Amino acid sequence: MVGSTGIAGYGRAVAETGVKEHEARAERLQNATGALATAATAAMEEKLPWFGKLSAQDRSWIGLVAQSGITAFVDWFRDPETHSSMPTRMFGSAPREFTRVISLHQTVDLVRTTIEMIENTIGDLLPEDDVPVVREAMQRYAREVAFAAATVYAQAAEMRGAWDARLEALVVDSVIRGEADESVRSRASALGWSGAGTTGSADVTVVVGRAPSAEAGSANVADAVRHAAREAGCDALCAMQGDRLVIVLGGTSKPVEIVQNLAGFFGPGPIVIGPVVPDLMSAVTSARAAVAGLRAAPAWPAAPRPVQADELLPERSLSGDGHARRQLASDVYGPLTMGDGVLLDTVSTYLDSGGSIEATARAMFIHPNTVRYRLKRVGEITGYSPANPRDSFTLRVALTLGRLLNPEPGSYVL
Template sequence: MPERPPPHPLEATIRKLERSSGALATQSVARMDETLPWFRSLPADQRSWITLVAQAGVAALTEWLRRPDEDPLEATGLVFGAAPRYLARAVTLQQVVAMVKVTVEVVEEQVPWIAAAGEERALKEAVLVFSREVAFAAAQVYARVAETRGAWDARLQALLVDTLLRGGDESADLLNSRAAALGWTDIAPVAVAIGGTPEADADEVLDSVTRAGRNAGIEILAGVHGGRLVVVFGGSSVSENVLKAASALLGEFGDGPVVVGHPVQDLGGAPASARAALAGIRAIPAWPTAPRPVAAADLLPERVLSGDEAARRELTSVYAELEAAGGGLIDTLTAYLDTGGALEAASRVLFVHSNTVRYRLRRIGEVCGLSPTVPRDAFSLRLALAFGRLDEPDL
């Protein structure tokens, strides 16, 4: 007859450990409930899964004790196989480490009663080695979840940016649902910045933009669209000064201009900001000395000349505002621009005192936000006059 293999050196301890596995898991969960405040607030289904994980942990320890030559990391893979994937999102890695620590403490306390005579030290050392491997296994699980989540987030951000740039009647709902999946909720106001993409892998670019936003206290959603980096950014700093907020992200863009759309109330309005920024990017070659970043609103003349209907409507509304304000503002602006910005010459054309012209020029700035005495604003106002007159009904 073949000889029986020699008994395992810890056979008696292993048998006692198997019989005690359920009680050890129950005691561990009870200790977690006593010592970990966040554990008490978990839903019942998550607590039950953690109980199963604890039981699986004791069972995996028993299996490893039977085959000590086996890689502990393979045995610990059974521990987290008992839990659904969503548990890794509900419980943080730090919390998992705390639960492992509690479980190890409970098992160590029971060593004198579980271990057979003379095997106490061997069991205690085995528990310490195994707990270390459980911690490594947990780190692997969370690393895989993070990688999967990161890839999904990147894909979702790309879809969000595509929806943002396409616009459409359904875009607001799509944007809000996709942003909610990324954890972007109740962030206002929002603006869109568009510029060149740096010479780097797209994932690296997006990670870098996200870090820069986090460091500046700005919420970020970003995507690489063709050769352009599109950044949606929001938060209180946007309401204070949108260009200053965008400046904190300048280093993440590639060479070339960066155009910032106007702030909007929420993500649902972001397509309008994106359209303005895109129109600015197309038109900015006409203003070679434009600042970086530059507001899309400061590119209204160039945008109009490049065929942007939204910019034309904005300039036409400037004419309507000045006409509604009355007080000779349209005539004064016309005379001032036609005389090359000469105050005295404009006053002679209008048959009024030069102080009256000064007052009216100041009033124009108050009404529409553009000052005739600033060259860039004068350019915009000249076009506003032209488009306003073109849109007037034929006499």
């Protein structure tokens, strides 16, 4: 903390010495600042390999900070009580991008090198009696500089984190609204998104669920989601949108398994996984299905958590999702109309007969084994088994929608 016990203690020590003697010592130290600044730059070039690799402008910024630190130390040495904030202010001479040029570890090396240089050089620049006093003051001052450097980097990290959170929310919102373009891809890349995770797969899926309680904190949840996704080998973009939490996963070929590990970050209620798409530019398809699935999920209380959006096709179609209606009609009803249409007639009669194979056989004047064979073919073609209650519901809705969209038998069109 600036103005801490160390600085206050040194102020009392100054007060106990002769004022004129201390002022004379401070004046001699002031006259040596030019030589100290030159020696500091030379020490950085000699002892810090990374310093010489920086651009001329960046080296100039760092040199300015070092010179500012030496000047600030002299002012503080002269009057510690009046200049107690000098350790923090010394970093104010560098632009904000300074924290992006060198890391905190490099800053510590820079401060250490400068202090060692001063301790080794003041013996040649000041009288022998001044050296112990200046060295003791430098040790006290160095501690405050270390705290100041940590503060500068902490503030920069907070600002960068807040900016990244806003940028991430903008990217997720663009995906949801179907405005993903090259600029969105570029912004996602700036957030560390590669789209392939560690699995090498470029598959992308969007997951939507209720937001966690306010006590959990949206920033903490987003960080935890990204960490958990990385542990699973995926990239993740996360954003709160009102009362829902949206996660865009990249590099996942098994989204259900991964989302099961992320389920604890969502609030109570359904979690819907959109279909897998090739890349971020196509993610609007997955997002649209996931959002529609979240809206329709209450109609299926027994739905698994998480549930895939395609498992909610009948509920989505009943809730007004035109994409789900067309998908059921094209993927389920359409294939059953091909050929002579016997599969469509068989499954329709089977559903109308309450799921009885014998009743279906009697109604169609065919053998029960023929019914079984045709129903098996229906399951192979559509992916829905008529004998399964949930699948039979999906088939009934698909047949109804197909007839509405294509009323003429044998005239199915997309």
